[in-house]
Amino acid sequence: xxxxxxxxxxxxxxxxxxxxxxxxxxxxxxxxxxxxxxxxxxxxxxxxxxxxxxxxxxxxxxxxxxxxxxxxxxxxxxxxxxxxxxxxxxxxxxxxxxxxxxxxxxxxxxxxxxxxxxxxxxxxxxxxxxxxxxxxxxxxxxxxxxxxxxxxxxxxxxxxxxxxxxxxxxxxxxxxxxxxxxxxxxxxxxxxxxxxxxxxxxxxxxxxxxxxxxxxxxxxxxxxxxxxxxxxxxxxxxxxxxxxxxxxxxxxxxxxxxxxxxxxxxxxxxxxxxxxxxx
Numbered sequence: 001x002x003x004x005x006x007x008x009x010x011x012x013x014x015x016x017x018x019x020x021x022x023x024x025x026x027x028x029x030x031x032x033x034x035x036x037x038x039x040x041x042x043x044x045x046x047x048x049x050x051x052x053x054x055x056x057x058x059x060x061x062x063x064x065x066x067x068x069x070x071x072x073x074x075x076x077x078x079x080x081x082x083x084x085x086x087x088x089x090x091x092x093x094x095x096x097x098x099x100x101x102x103x104x105x106x107x108x109x110x111x112x113x114x115x116x117x118x119x120x121x122x123x124x125x126x127x128x129x130x131x132x133x134x135x136x137x138x139x140x141x142x143x144x145x146x147x148x149x150x151x152x153x154x155x156x157x158x159x160x161x162x163x164x165x166x167x168x169x170x171x172x173x174x175x176x177x178x179x180x181x182x183x184x185x186x187x188x189x190x191x192x193x194x195x196x197x198x199x200x201x202x203x204x205x206x207x208x209x210x211x212x213x214x215x216x217x218x219x220x221x222x223x224x225x226x227x228x229x230x231x232x233x234x235x236x237x238x239x240x241x242x243x244x245x246x247x248x249x250x251x252x253x254x255x256x257x258x259x260x261x262x263x264x265x266x267x268x269x270x271x272x273x274x275x276x277x278x279x
Contacts, residue, residue: 002042002084006035031085038084041077044068045176051200081142081170116256117186121165122156124179124211128172129154131215142171159186174211181205182212185259202267203237205260206249210235213253223248240264240271 058068140147152158165183169176222231233239
């Protein structure tokens, strides 16, 4: 969406620039700069999801680590995307096209076989929506997606592509990586850019489960026989405890245990491999 708008504006400025009034040229160039800033910010955010450290991001950008964090850290990516002016277009903002060559539809209705995964994804997005205080029309303006589609995704009736979930998460002030595991199980395949499972991937998935449960506080997320500090370490990604601890937390959150077991196993294996390597 952002790259499309940037390309279209650049083409328009290139082909008709000499004939455009000065105010329109200045407006176009300002919007081009906004698009470029947003594109860079989203690229950095995607790299961070894939495991890039801030030092690596800073090196790629030719900046200090502090400058990179100041430019792209925290909620700044979401604010940049929210403040961008979408390109007006005569084309429908979003519609389900015929199946492309690969036979995969852009939108998928929720199916019973997915074991509530679309509903869990929708519940997590609704939590972000309710926290954000942003209306559906504003979300539609930010993302260039129609209100009925956004409402259908939030209600868990429709599973949209990862690019749509990514945009919605940003527009609602969330962290896309926390929805990635929920989306993967609702859609039925890994999100683009997925890397090998790791403790940080497990951390993000558990945070997504907490969002789907309505973001209860830690005390409410803690099983009766577990210590709150132990659960805090799990959500912070500082520990990959035994499966009973994880399963107890997920049970309290009402999450599907089977969808997390393989992720936990991979994260635990990665943690043990790191410990062995440090000996």
